[in-house]
Amino acid sequence: MAQLEATTPPQNLDAEESVLGAMMVSEAAITPVILDVRLHDDDFYREPHRIIFRAAKKLYEDGEPVDALTVSEYLAQHGELAEAGGKEAVSHLASTVPAAGNAAHYGRIVKQNSLLRRLLQASHRTQKSVYEREGEPSELLERAQSDLFRIATQDLAKDFTKLGDVLSVEVHRLEELASGKREMxxxxxxxxxxxxxxxxxxxxxxxxxxxxxxxxxxxxxxxxxxxxxxxxxxxxxxxxxxxxxxxxxxxxxxxxxxxxxxxxxxxxxxxxxxxxxxxxxxxxxxxxxxxxxxxxxxxxxxxxxxxxxxxxxxxxxxxxxxxxxxxxxxxxxxxxxxxxxxxxxxxxxxxxxxxxxxxxxxxxxxxxxxxxxxxxxxxxxxxxxxxxxxxxxxxxxxxxxxxxxxxxxxxxxxxxxxxxxxxxxxxxxxxxxxxxxxxxxxxxxxxxxxxxxxxxxxxxxxxxx
Incomplete structure (x- = not known):
């Protein structure tokens, strides 16, 4: 078990750098990364990459331009620029992206490695609970299955939802019911x-x-x-x-x-x-x-x-x-x-x-x-x-x-x-x-x-x- 923990977890730093660079070079690259690939900050292996992704995503959500300069300024205002590696690190990402049009593909590579790390973490938790006999075998089995199910459906899991977003969906559904396009x-x-x-x-x-x-x-x-x-x-x-x-x-x-x-x-x-x-x-x-x-x-x-x-x-x-x-x-x-x-x-x-x-x-x-x-x-x-x-x-x-x-x-x-x-x-x-x-x-x-x-x-x- 100690040997497993010492092994470097699955990751692809080149893909992480490329997807971040693409987001700062082409605004058109941001939408498929966020909406189609459903990439999140915790999908990145390196903490500086998580910080930069959060900044780029926040600027995009606020309708602000997303490039190396605006991301660096945002990080500086929020006291995170040094933790992200400084202006040079941010500019380096934007200047070395292979092809901004491939952002979704880079994002999927990052996502797949993130999934592998979550599976690895779940297996470690299962091994630990078994070695330390943290419950009855049936309970440990259910816990392991629950972990795997949660990983498989994580992108579908719900967080807090703003009331206005819920109302928007409900109005559309009610319109369909009223028009006869939807029965139930x-x-x-x-x-x-x-x-x-x-x-x-x-x-x-x-x-x-x-x-x-x-x-x-x-x-x-x-x-x-x-x-x-x-x-x-x-x-x-x-x-x-x-x-x-x-x-x-x-x-x-x-x-x-x-x-x-x-x-x-x-x-x-x-x-x-x-x-x-x-x-x-x-x-x-x-x-x-x-x-x-x-x-x-x-x-x-x-x-x-x-x-x-x-x-x-x-x-x-x-x-x-x-x-x-x-x-x-x-x-x-x-x-x-x-x-x-x-x-x-x-x-x-x-x-x-x-x-x-x-x-x-x-x-x-x-x-x-x-x-x-x-x-x-x-x-x-x-x-x-x-x-x-x-x-x-x-x-x-x-x-x-x-x-x-x-x-x-x-x-x-x-x-x-x-x-x-x-x-x-x-x-x-x-x-x-x-x-x-x-x-x-x-x-x-x-x-x-x-x-x-x-x-x-x-x-x-x-x-x-």
Missing amino acids: TGTRSGFTDLDQKLGGFQPGNMVVVAARPSVGKSALVCNIAENVALKDGRPVAFFSLEMSETELAHRFIASRARIPGDRLRKGSVNKRDWPRVLKALNELDSLPLWLDDSSDLSMLELRAKCRRLATKEGQLGLVIVDYMQLMRPEDPRIGRVEQVGQISRGLKILAKELDTPVIGLSQLSRASEQRPDKRPILSDLRESGNIEQDADVVIFIYRDALYNDEADPAETELIIAKHRNGPTGKTPLVFLGQYPKFGNAPRPQDAVYERTGDGPPLVDLADEA
Whole structure:
């Protein structure tokens, strides 16, 4: 380890000098270096080069000329000229640049060496933490993966943002929404009324979907996952701690083909249904939908898997965890409420880190069944506390037919009990338990139709694309 530390870190001083010289010779060279290459002062190996780069960038941002004279004057006014090497050093950079038009190429060389140094530093930190046994192996592994993920996405990481810059972006987005060029600010669920209330699932948000057993939690998020992957073409990470990959596959096929799920499980699909099954298989085969049925999954493992998938596939459209209470706690010695609180907080941190909506399914306590009105409320969240606090959106699924024999078994309510940035309320859905599948409830102006043998009428999401 001592030998590694004694080795000169990766760097290219000629490239550093050339990119700085180009910036002082040609103002046209500055824009691609800053905006395209995303070069920062800490990408330079030598401290004098960092100081000169900061000065040139500041002059450029202020709309001032950038050349050897103005950079030297700026450094002198700020007491940094001597530290940068003096006027002679600054003038030397401007007079020896090979070709100012190649500034972006020089910048990329500097950037690549900076990346190698960051990787080297991360490996040293990992070695140190292992040699000194600074934690459990799983914790050290997660820390190392987090380091690498941060390096890979460093240029995308956010710092303080001026309010005016945020408003400028938002005005443009609102104009697109108003003009019809853009439909949603977030990831669409595929359920019209829900999307209108939420504006889609927003990046960085943690969404909790909760219900009593056998109401349709898994079916709902399966439908949402299918919609995001099929209609928007965005990658979805689906963690199922309750059902196997085979069971999930059957659900997706049955939902897409509109074939009762028990027929698939029993292998009793008739000839008339096979074309629909094959069509569903072809549609589902190419979807960017990734399944993980690990039954003993910790938050560290989940975050590591999501990071790897995001690195491989790009920005994720959605992460789904079915369901939160089945995840393995990091510390089994603490109380159950605190364990679930750590899991809830971990999902919220993951959503912010990946800038992706994360849906966590949750159980409900029996409290709702003791009330005359069986509709769930926030206090019914099982081992709640932190779940309610961390969630940006809480959605309950309620089907009156489970408590009232005279109610329509297809009628379903999605109850938005919490919405940090918008309205709460109810949205109607239709539930087809034989698939199982949810659909938009028909509106008075919609043409209601029914395929023979397919159950109650609904507006098929496949036909609304």
